């Protein structure tokens with residue numbers, strides 16, 4: 350029998366979606382799902398090495414001071430684990446090198462981009478090359494979005510999917526690559542698995558279908574291995590039929606929400622290739 354799949358959800362300093370992410374991991378079949386405060390990792394009481402699936406949840410890390418997730422990125426990159434020679438970043442780099450999975454949702458995606466974990470071209474997972482910044486409308490957006498899936502993306506999480514419907518809730522969701530050359534490289538390598546789209550799943554730059562003016566309608570980005578993935582929409586917020594905004598009027602909706610598909614793909618990948 351396959352060994353157990355162990356997922357960790359990092360919490361603390363302003364995250365607010367960790368319980369929902371943990372619930373989605375459990376529904377998807379992960380046997381162990383631990384919500385761990387960042388302080389436990391920094392104290393050395395919990396180690397990333399003991400897990401297979403790292404989840405960075407949404408929220409308001411450090412109150413979005415210095416820009417969303419920027420302070421959190423510095424903490425994760427530079428903090429030393431108590432009573433050891435190791436930085437937390439060393440554990441993280443080992444986690445990535447071991448072929449394990451990392452998913453960041455919303456504030457977690459902002460964290461991954463600002464740490465350099467995404468898009469991470471040329472094997473460099475420590476240098477920031479893009480950002481997520483203020484929505485073009487200058488306002489916090491809280492709405493449901495259609496997302497077109499790139500079927501040619503190496504992304505582990507979107508395998509077999511064509512389009513997804515998920516909510517966004519963010520003030521800083523506009524993805525901006527450092528330069529045009531980077532945009533060209535991530536597009537040609539199919540590292541944009543998700544784009545904001547119209548209801549018939551055609552990518553769009555038009556508000557409100559594209560809620561933030563994201564360059565090239567980018568809603569989610571993966572690294573070249575497809576194992577690291579970040580997205581602004583919240584898959585953990587649509588795992589049950591009753592999460593859907595029109596569930597009382599659309600009786601044909603399936604019991605499972607579309608967001609669960611991403612977690613199922615992750616667990617299936619881990620079961621077949623890692624654990």
Ligand SMILES: NC(=O)CC[C@H](N)C(=O)O
Pocket residue numbers: 406407408409410413417454455456457518519520521522
């Ligand atoms: N829902 C979230 O994770 C919000 C992310 C971040 N605080 C923003 O507003 O952009």
